[in-house]
Amino acid sequence: MTAATELPHILVIDDEMGPRESLRMLLKPNYQVHTADCVEAGIKLLKEKQPDTIVMDIRMPGVSGIEGLRQIREIDPNLSVVMLTGFGALETAKEALRLGANDYISKPFDAHEMQQVIDRNVERTRAHRTSEHAAAEIKELNNRLLQQLAQKERLASLGQASAEFVHDLGNPLTIVWGYVQLLAKRIEKSDGADGAQQDPASVKELNIIEQNVRLCRELLTLWQSYGNVEASPPKQISVSAILREVLKGIASMASENGVELNATICEDPCTLLGDAVQINRAIQNVVVNAVQASAEKKGKVTVVCAQKDFYVDLRVEDTGAGIQPTQLPRIFDPYFTTKQSKSGTGLGLYITKKVVEDHNGSIKVESTPGVGTVFTIRLPLAAS
Template sequence: MSTAPANVPAPSTLPTLLIVDDEEGPRHSLRMVFRQDFNVHAVENGDKALDYAKAHPVQLAILDIRMAGKSGIDVLRGLKAIDPHIEVIMLTAYETIETARQALRLGACDYLSKPFDLSTIREAVTRALHLRRISETVSSTSERLKALSEQLNDASVKEEMARTTTEIYAGALHDINNPLTVITGYVELLRHKLDSVGSLYGADLQAVREDVNLLAKQVNTCAAITRRYLRFVNKRSAQAPEVSVNQVIDDVHTLMRGHPSLRGGKLSAKYLERDASAQIGGTELIQILLNLTVNAFQSAERPQTVWIAAERYDEPLKIETFRDTPEERFINLESFANHAPLVALSVIDQGPGIPQDVLSRIFEPYFTTKAQSGTGLGLAIVVRLVKHHCGLIQVKTKLGEGTRFTIYLPAKEPNNSANPFGT
């Protein structure tokens, strides 16, 4: 078994103190004062100091302001650029108020005059080390809080997405209820007919045959509805997802037919004249449009007409002209796959519009203007899904006139043999 050579020192666990002074005397004095409590590294110019800080973690630094080459102010600026948490003490034999102000503005924690006495420099270093440890604690706590917040956001968004899936199931039950009601009625009618006659001949037999055919048709309707909604919630395949735009618009129209948010309103649709396949899963696109459509109906107290409108682009968008304004916002411009063909799906309402202070926050998780019923996660889900598929969100609003949410997604020519639900 091999052992480490005896002359190799163990790694230092002491904090590192970087001393920068072009005079040998102060460098030597400070090294002797702090060598027991710090891993001291002393250099004679700013370039060596910055090279060392780039290659090694530094907790504290003591800088002379006036040096040949880079000044102490330049070195301070460079150290803070490398690590903003490095605590820096400035030393000078030529003190001026302006220099002191400049050093403090750049983040120096103390400013001492030469010559300095031993107790003063020790106190300054003790304070600086205390500040560094507080900074590290705050930074570590902030990172843990950020990680915890992201975990909570993920859990909440997943819960909200599960709720949307539950709404799809509820839509299935609602749609199946109508043919089941017809079936129940005809079963009762048939039982009554059969109870009232001993045997069936002629017109009575023909009437029963017609009723049975109608029952079979309603059963087939139930089966078709079940298959349709099961496709909505099927797991996505490993292949790149795609879904017919016109099919999804039709599906959302069906899902919204009995939705309580309608409140006497009307959902209208403008389909693509030439269908295209959006590069996204069918369930995901349905979730996006459902969230936007429900929000649109909830934007006004009175009944209104909400439009879902589809448009196709066979050339890239001129995104260099897209700019946020008090009435318009863009989300995910930096990661948008702006390659033709593209499809745009807009949800347009006739509500009161979105005030500027609200428009700047609507995509934040948990932000809601619906104090009693809103979770503040619907638009966060939209952002997550659109970003995941390299899409773009545009919001255009005008107070007193309404709002238009547009989702731009990569597309391609429809594959007639592919599953229209993108699952």
């Protein structure tokens, strides 16, 4: 029996066996009945069983029903308590009501009346508990929403500060990059000139500097690229035209790495509302990754752009080493990269996914280790 259909629990506290057993037999068909012969034993059962209603005699030796009521209210203020009163104890019953009892019934009790009183009080307790549970859930949800709001406000402030930081860092980094390139050319020209030879240690150190400056520049470019998505007003752009532009720019890279680059592009413009720079960046990230993945095996990259009903599908397939199943769930995580070299930032696919989703699209990846990887970007077309 599930919790939803479990019979209500009734706790009967009475020092007299006769009324106690009569109540147990009367209520047994419709309730789970627990009995105690004193308040102390009843309090213990209350904590163990968490009953829906307690039926308790007012007059008992030792701890009275009135004192028992006070103890019960300290444990559970909303639990229904029905007091049993004997002949001539009406004033005591009224006192019990003032102290927090929910009902009282006189001995000897009528079975039908007792059943009605129990049903009413069980329903009252369960209504209170349902209300408390709902209030607790609402409070928890409200706290989570407040935390999320505070986090968004912090992120908004951080985003503004980050944008300013990226802008301020870009200029000196460009200067450093320029001097690194100039120094590299000077070292290259000096090799063999007047019998001079390159210092291997200096070349190695310069390569490390160049690699890390390139990494910093890529990081800045990616963050600037994503930062403009929300700020740029959407315009009608052609995915077909953007893809042709991307492939034209990557063709030489593919050729230099011995990668065969094939493309089938939809003749229709495949128009959508968005930011051309961002879509260009998203497509470029995926195609460049495919070329790099295929370079080691001198493999092939196949790009297909097709319009279907109300959306356009862009499929990029490579014949590289593939992605391990354990790595697939993290492929779009920030700073995660499968590239062996230190040139990868781990932000390319993260930014691509953000850009695609900001354009109400989706991106998925399928990969077979040793065979290759397929990325599919789906973007909604603009209403005609």
